[in-house]
Amino acid sequence: MFLSENPEYRKKVKEILPIVEKIVEEVNNLSEKELNEISKNIKIERKKKKKDLVLPNVKDKVILRFAPNPSGPLHIGHARAAVLNDYFAKKYNGKFILRLEDTDPKRVLEDAYDMIKEDLEWLNIKVDETVIQSDRLDIYYKYGEELIKKGLAYVCECSQESFRELRNKGLPCKCRDRDIEENLELWKKMLNGEIDNVVVRLKTDIKHKNPSIRDFPIFRIEKTHHPRVGDKYVYPLMNFSVPIDDHLLGVTHVLRGKDHIVNTEKQKYIYKYFNWDIPEFIHYGILKIEDTVLSTSQIYKGIIEGVYSGWDDIRLGTLRALKRRGIKPEAIYKIMLDIGIKPADVKFSWENLYAINKELIDKEAKRFFFVWNPKKMVVKDADKRVVKLRKHPDRKEFGERELLFNGEVYVVNDEIEEGKMYRLMELFNVVVEKIDDIIIARYHSDDFKIAKKNKAKIIHWIPVDNINKVKVLMPSGEIKEGYAEKDFREVKEDEIIQFERFGFCRIDKKDDEITICCYAHK
RNA sequence: GCUCCGGUGGUGUAGCCCGGCCAAUCAUGCGGGCCUUUCGAGCCCGCGACCCGGGUUCAAAUCCCGGCCGGAGCACCA
Numbered sequence: 074m075f076l077s078e079n080p081e082y083r084k085k086v087k088e089i090l091p092i093v094e095k096i097v098e099e100v101n102n103l104s105e106k107e108l109n110e111i112s113k114n115i116k117i118e119r120k121k122k123k124k125d126l127v128l129p130n131v132k133d134k135v136i137l138r139f140a141p142n143p144s145g146p147l148h149i150g151h152a153r154a155a156v157l158n159d160y161f162a163k164k165y166n167g168k169f170i171l172r173l174e175d176t177d178p179k180r181v182l183e184d185a186y187d188m189i190k191e192d193l194e195w196l197n198i199k200v201d202e203t204v205i206q207s208d209r210l211d212i213y214y215k216y217g218e219e220l221i222k223k224g225l226a227y228v229c230e231c232s233q234e235s236f237r238e239l240r241n242k243g244l245p246c247k248c249r250d251r252d253i254e255e256n257l258e259l260w261k262k263m264l265n266g267e268i269d270n271v272v273v274r275l276k277t278d279i280k281h282k283n284p285s286i287r288d289f290p291i292f293r294i295e296k297t298h299h300p301r302v303g304d305k306y307v308y309p310l311m312n313f314s315v316p317i318d319d320h321l322l323g324v325t326h327v328l329r330g331k332d333h334i335v336n337t338e339k340q341k342y343i344y345k346y347f348n349w350d351i352p353e354f355i356h357y358g359i360l361k362i363e364d365t366v367l368s369t370s371q372i373y374k375g376i377i378e379g380v381y382s383g384w385d386d387i388r389l390g391t392l393r394a395l396k397r398r399g400i401k402p403e404a405i406y407k408i409m410l411d412i413g414i415k416p417a418d419v420k421f422s423w424e425n426l427y428a429i430n431k432e433l434i435d436k437e438a439k440r441f442f443f444v445w446n447p448k449k450m451v452v453k454d455a456d457k458r459v460v461k462l463r464k465h466p467d468r469k470e471f472g473e474r475e476l477l478f479n480g481e482v483y484v485v486n487d488e489i490e491e492g493k494m495y496r497l498m499e500l501f502n503v504v505v506e507k508i509d510d511i512i513i514a515r516y517h518s519d520d521f522k523i524a525k526k527n528k529a530k531i532i533h534w535i536p537v538d539n540i541n542k543v544k545v546l547m548p549s550g551e552i553k554e555g556y557a558e559k560d561f562r563e564v565k566e567d568e569i570i571q572f573e574r575f576g577f578c579r580i581d582k583k584d585d586e587i588t589i590c591c592y593a594h595k
Numbered sequence: 596g597c598u599c600c601g602g603u604g605g606u607g608u609a610g611c612c613c614g615g616c617c618a619a620u621c622a623u624g625c626g627g628g629c630c631u632u633u634c635g636a637g638c639c640c641g642c643g644a645c646c647c648g649g650g651u652u653c654a655a656a657u658c659c660c661g662g663c664c665g666g667a668g669c670a671c672c673a
Binding site: 140141142144174176177179180229233236237270271272274282283284285286289290292293294295308310311312315330331332333334335336338356358359361363408411412413415416417418419420421422424425427428429431435440460461462463466467496498499500521524525531533571573574575576595 | 597598599600601602605606607608609622623624631632633634635636637665666667668669670671672673
């Protein structure tokens with residue numbers, strides 16, 4: 074690093090080398106004791122290099138856009154683009170545009186427009202401007218027509234198959250040479266709904282090494298009902314509408330996944346033909362998310378069929394599902410920044426998200442005992458007692474909870490073995506004598522040290538009376554049922570708590586009968 | 596198959612552009628210990644990686660070539 078900053082010294086390296094070698098030898102001959110002395114004196118100050126994500130070529134105002142397809146709410150995969158764009162917009166004091174890309178009526182869900190806005194709000198992402206592409210069809214028509222007039226685009230009547238066949242051989246189809254007037258006439262007919270089964274193609278390079286770039290389509294006819302535009306049915310393809318909008322909106326940096334690299338190449342033709350400046354394109358690697366259904370269409374199907382309870386079914390990777398489990402938006406924001414924008418593919422591991430989230434909620438979550446798969450334990454030879462515990466080990470101000478021991482408790486069934494000693498948390502040590510329909514245990518001692526010495530498992534427990542029924546929905550789809558201690562009654566819906574030795578949960582629903590919780594993570 | 600992209604511990608990440616304070620960062624994970632009104636909490640210590648082979652160079656995680664592996668695209672979707 075010294076050399077890279079002072080390249081003029083490079084030539085001298087050869088001269089210095091023998092000296093360096095000599096010193097190295099001397100150091101190597103030092104005794105361990107001497108070395109330790111020296112290293113004590115050298116305080117190694119490693120510069121804490123803060124990871125700082127930067128955008129290349131920042132000139133004037135940075136304008137970014139997040140462009141989801143409104144076919145469902147946002148999921149963890151969308152969060153990456155949303156967060157990155159928002160982060161840079163804030164960092165450079167720029168602008169964040171939300172652009173809803175609804176030019177495929179087959180993939181538009183009316184509710185999604187609002188859901189996406191809600192999801193962004195939840196993530197604390199500030200939208201400076203919202204653009205809906207279906208409002209802008211006339212704009213696309215205008216620019217499309219201009220390209221036809223310039224002879225750079227043409228109406229193609231070929232079937233998809235026959236065009237592809239020619240294209241793959243690098244041959245133009247017969248429509249390519251049609252004169253401009255005729256093209257314009259056909260274009261008008263398209264817009265008026267007089268013809269069907271045609272597309273408008275951009276003239277690119279019919280021999281381009283990537284066949285999909287050869288005269289790719291920029292408009293198509295789609296007669297599916299669109300919730301926002303109704304009877305129009307000429308729609309631009311994304312490789313046309315996207316560059317048009319990006320340019321018109323002044324977007325300076327386009328952040329998107331590597332799966333769009335070919336699209337970028339296609340879109341550059343549009344910039345070239347209109348003589349527009351090309352924005353900065355940044356392609357980050359594919360985010361693979363372990364064991365999670367993310368496909369919006371698949372989720373939607375599951376909801377319709379009743380497999381999932383809704384978009385916020387906690388088995389899903391939607392933001393609203395994560396919210397429901399007690400994952401904080403800040404945690405999602407942070408992990409997306411941690412992952413960053415490098416071009417290598419990334420396997421998203423939930424563990425990492427959970428760790429970040431835990432840090433956020435740990436200090437706020439009240440602690441309670443929850444006994445799942447409860448089994449009654451009768452403790453012989455034990456006096457009645459009252460145990461007072463903090464609701465949070467470090468935060469006295471949260472107050473205390475109270476457990477009244479009167480001889481019978483519930484414990485987690487599968488934690489108990491015959492003949493073993495257990496420490497009932499904050500209470501005393503017992504030895505299990507017999508397990509039948511109930512567990513028979515005998516009081517052993519009070520001293521915690523005895524439990525430690527005997528390597529007794531420290532388990533939690535609740536008195537058999539004054540209990541609260543609890544059902545915990547797990548992200549795996551599993552349901553844990555059991556009882557929570559008396560003071561659990563005070564929790565409110567939406568509160569995040571920790572069931573000790575179990576994990577963090579968000580209170581989803583509560584009535585006199587039972588409390589439903591959603592499991593976040595341990 | 597064709598086109599393009601990428602490969603740093605179990606996972607994520609820094610360093611790569613501009614070779615040398617890199618016997619490689621930070622976090623998570625895992626292992627061990629400590630503490631404590633007794634946690635699956637907290638604190639401390641430890642473990643663990645530059646895909647492989649060649650080349651260039653005094654010096655390669657970093658540059659070049661080849662291989663292997665992984666991914667993406669190849670739509671009248673976005």
